Amino acid sequence: MPYDPGPDVVEVVRAPKGGPVRGTYRAFGETLRGMKTVLGRWAEGPHTYQYPEEKTPVYPRFRGRHKLHRFEDTGLEKCVGCSLCAAACPADCIRVVAAENTPDNRVSAGERYAAVYEINLSRCIFCGYCEAACPFDAITMGHDYELSDYNRSDLIFTKEMLLAEPLERTPLRSAGE
Amino acid sequence: MTVLATVGYYEDWWIQLLKALVIFAVVFQFVPIVLLAERKILGRFQHRYGPNRVGLFGALQPMADIGKLLFKEQFRPNGSVGWLFALAPAISMFTAVAVLAIVPFSNTVDIFGTQVGLYGIDPSIGILYAFAFGGIAFYGLMLGGWASGGKYAFLGSMRAAAQLISYEIAQGLALVGLIMMAGTLSLTEIVQYQEDHLWFILPQFVGFIIWLVAGFAETNRPPFDLAEADAELVQGYSTEYGGGRFAAFYAAEYLNIIVVSAITVTLFLGGWSIPGVDPPTWVDPIVVLVKTLLLVFLFIWIRATLPRLRYDQLMSLGWKVFLPLATVNALVTAILVVET
Numbered sequence: 001m002p003y004d005p006g007p008d009v010v011e012v013v014r015a016p017k018g019g020p021v022r023g024t025y026r027a028f029g030e031t032l033r034g035m036k037t038v039l040g041r042w043a044e045g046p047h048t049y050q051y052p053e054e055k056t057p058v059y060p061r062f063r064g065r066h067k068l069h070r071f072e073d074t075g076l077e078k079c080v081g082c083s084l085c086a087a088a089c090p091a092d093c094i095r096v097v098a099a100e101n102t103p104d105n106r107v108s109a110g111e112r113y114a115a116v117y118e119i120n121l122s123r124c125i126f127c128g129y130c131e132a133a134c135p136f137d138a139i140t141m142g143h144d145y146e147l148s149d150y151n152r153s154d155l156i157f158t159k160e161m162l163l164a165e166p167l168e169r170t171p172l173r174s175a176g177e
Numbered sequence: 178m179t180v181l182a183t184v185g186y187y188e189d190w191w192i193q194l195l196k197a198l199v200i201f202a203v204v205f206q207f208v209p210i211v212l213l214a215e216r217k218i219l220g221r222f223q224h225r226y227g228p229n230r231v232g233l234f235g236a237l238q239p240m241a242d243i244g245k246l247l248f249k250e251q252f253r254p255n256g257s258v259g260w261l262f263a264l265a266p267a268i269s270m271f272t273a274v275a276v277l278a279i280v281p282f283s284n285t286v287d288i289f290g291t292q293v294g295l296y297g298i299d300p301s302i303g304i305l306y307a308f309a310f311g312g313i314a315f316y317g318l319m320l321g322g323w324a325s326g327g328k329y330a331f332l333g334s335m336r337a338a339a340q341l342i343s344y345e346i347a348q349g350l351a352l353v354g355l356i357m358m359a360g361t362l363s364l365t366e367i368v369q370y371q372e373d374h375l376w377f378i379l380p381q382f383v384g385f386i387i388w389l390v391a392g393f394a395e396t397n398r399p400p401f402d403l404a405e406a407d408a409e410l411v412q413g414y415s416t417e418y419g420g421g422r423f424a425a426f427y428a429a430e431y432l433n434i435i436v437v438s439a440i441t442v443t444l445f446l447g448g449w450s451i452p453g454v455d456p457p458t459w460v461d462p463i464v465v466l467v468k469t470l471l472l473v474f475l476f477i478w479i480r481a482t483l484p485r486l487r488y489d490q491l492m493s494l495g496w497k498v499f500l501p502l503a504t505v506n507a508l509v510t511a512i513l514v515v516e517t
Contacts, residue, residue: 034482038222047224 055146057171063126063141064170066119068162071109077163078138079117080110088133093123110136117159122152143170192293197278200297204277204439207470208431209239215431215477222481246427249420256326257417265324266418266425269317272310273432279306280439281365283449283461295462296365303362304352307440308345311395314433315341318397318404321426322414333413336488337404340394343495344401348391350503351384354510355444364440368448376447383506385445387499392441394495396433398476400483403491438472439465446472 005012018026049056058064069078081098099115107113128141144166149155188196213228213235220227228235253262278297285294300306315338322334355377356362359370371377378385394401405413415426442448446468449461456464486494 031483035478038478038482041224042218042221044224046221046226048226050226 055171057173058143058145059173062143062145063128063131065121065142065144065147065166066124066130066157066162067140067142067166068117068159069138069140070163074109076106077108077113078136079114079134080108080136080138081112081114081117082135084133084135085130085139088129090127090129091123091125093120094118094130095120114159117162119157119162120155121147121157122155142166143172145170188293192291193298196293196295197297200277200280200282201274204435205432207435207466208428209243211431211435211470211473212239212242212427214473215480218474218477219481222478243424246419246424247421251420251422254326254417258324258326261320261324262417263422265317265321266422266429267317268320269314269429270425270432272314272317273429273436275310276307276436276440277432279303279364280436280465281368281443281448282465283458284365284369286458286461294365299363299365301361301363303364303367304356304444305362308349311345317426317429318414321418322404322416325414325417327417329410329412330414330416333404333406333410333416336406336410337397337414340401340403340491340495343492344391344394344499347387347495347499347503348395350500350507351387351391352444353503353507354384355381357507357510357514364443364448368443368450371447372450376445376450376452378445381445381506381510383502384510385441387503387506388445389441391495391499392437393476393479394491396437396476397430398434399480400485401491402485403488406485408485434473434476435469438469438476441472442468 070076071078081096083096083098086092086094086096095116095118096114097116098112101107101111101113126141131140139162147155216238217227217229217235228238231237231241253259279300281294281296281299283295285292318337318341319334322330322332322337325331355367358377358380359367361367361370367377393399397404403413405415407413410416415423418426442465449464451464
C-alpha cells in the first residue's frame with residue numbers, strides 16, 4: 001500500500017527508481033551536469049572584492065563609526081552636551097562633560113556644549129541608540145568600518161576625531177547592488 | 178639466477194643517472210605549479226580569485242607555503258612511534274617518485290649521436306612496477322596515521338587502508354583488457370600499439386572509466402578523500418604532522434596526481450602520439466606533459482564538483498560496481514581478442 005499524503009499534497013517527489021543501467025546513466029549524466037555547472041561558475045567570473053585595495057561598499061543605513069556634526073552655515077557644533085546619548089548607550093561607552101557657552105567662546109548653538117565628548121569604540125556595539133536618542137541629530141552613525149588598532153587606548157575617540165571628516169570615504173552601495 | 182624482469186633498452190649507467198635526474202627535475206617543477214593551479218582553479222570554480230597576493234598573480238604562493246612549512250618546528254606527539262612517524266612521509270615521497278621512472282615521454286631518440294630512451298626505465302613488467310609501488314605507497318599513509326598515536330589519524334589510516342586496497346583490485350582488473358589487447362606490459366610498447374591502432378580510451382572505455390575513478394581513490398583525491406576527510410577527521414592520517422614532514426606528504430599527494438595522470442595518458446590517451454600528425458621527436462615530451470596537465474585539470478574539476486562519498490557508498494561502489502564491471506570488461510575483451 002503506497003503512502004497517501006492526503007488531498008493537500010499536490011506532488012510527492014520520490015527517489016529515482018531504475019535498474020543498474022538507468023542508475024549508471026543517471027550517475028554519469030548527473031556527474032557531467034554537475035561538471036558543466038561548475039564550469040559555468042568559472043565563466044561567470046569572480047564575485048569578490050579585492051579588499052584592501054577595493055573596499056566593500058556599505059548600505060546607506062550601515063552603522064559604522066560615529067560622526068559628530070556641525071551646522072553647515074554657522075560652523076557651530078550641533079551637540080549641546082545633554083548626555084542623552086550617554087544615557088541611551090547600552091554599552092556605556094559614551095562620556096560627555098558639558099560646559100556653558102559664553103559670548104566670547106561660543107561652541108554650540110544651545111546654552112551649553114560638550115567640553116569632553118569621548119566614545120570608547122572598543123566597547124561600542126554599534127546599536128545606533130545614541131543616534132536615535134540625540135534631539136539635535138548631532139551624532140550619527142557613519143560608514144567607516146576599518147576600526148582596528150594596536151592599543152585599546154587608541155580606540156577612545158575624542159570630540160575632535162569624531163568631528164573630523166574621515167580621510168577615506170567608504171564606498172556606498174548603489175541601488176540594486 | 179632467475180631473471181625477474183628484463184628492460185626493453187639498455188643504456189650506460191651514467192645515461193641512466195642523467196635521465197633520472199632530468200626527469201625528476203622536470204616533473205618535480207610541476208608540483209608547485211599544480212599546487213598553485215589547484216588553488217587558483219578551485220577559486221575560479223567558486224567565484225573567487227584564489228591566491229593572488231604573493232608575487233605576480235600569486236605565482237610565488239607555493240614557494241611561500243613551502244618556505245613556511247620548512248621553517249616550522251619539527252614536532253611529534255607524545256604517543257607516537259618515532260621512527261615510523263619519520264619514515265611514513267619518506268615512503269609516500271619515494272613511491273611517488275619511483276613510479277615516475279616508468280612514464281615514457283618518448284621512444285628512443287638520437288641525442289648527440291647516442292640513442293637515449295626518453296623514460297627512466299622500460300621494464301618488461303611495466304604496469305606491475307607501478308602497482309607494486311602503488312602498493313608500497315599505502316604504507317606511507319597507513320604508518321603515518323598509525324604512528325601518530327592520535328585517534329583521528331588512526332581512523333584516517335584505517336580508512337585509507339580499506340579504501341586503497343579495495344580500489345587497487347578494481348584498478349588492476351580494469352587494465353587486464355587493455356593488456357590483453359596490447360599483448361604487453363611494457364608502457365612504451367603499449368604507446369606504440371596505440372600509435373598503430375586506436376587510443377585505448379575508445380576500445381577500452383569502461384576500463385578507462387574504472388581506472389580513472391580508481392585513480393581518484395588511489396591518490397586520495399575528492400570525492401574519495403576519506404582518508405583526509407577534513408570535515409570529519411580534521412586532516413586524517415596527516416593530522417599530527419607539521420612542518421617539513423607535512424610538506425613531504427603534501428608534495429607526495431600532488432606528485433601522485435601528476436604520476437597517475439601521466440600513467441593514464443600513457444595507457445589510455447596514446448602517450449606521445451597525436452592521431453593523424455607525426456611531429457618531430459622533440460615535441461613528444463611536451464605532448465605527454467600537456468596531456469598530463471589536462472588530466473590534472475580534470476582532477477581539480479572533479480574536486481570542485483563532487484561531494485565526498487560516505488564510507489559505505491565508497492565500499493559498495495568499489496566492490497559491487499567496479500569490481501564486477503572490471504571483470505566483465507576483462508572477460509568480454511578476452512573473448513573479442515580471441516575471436517579476431
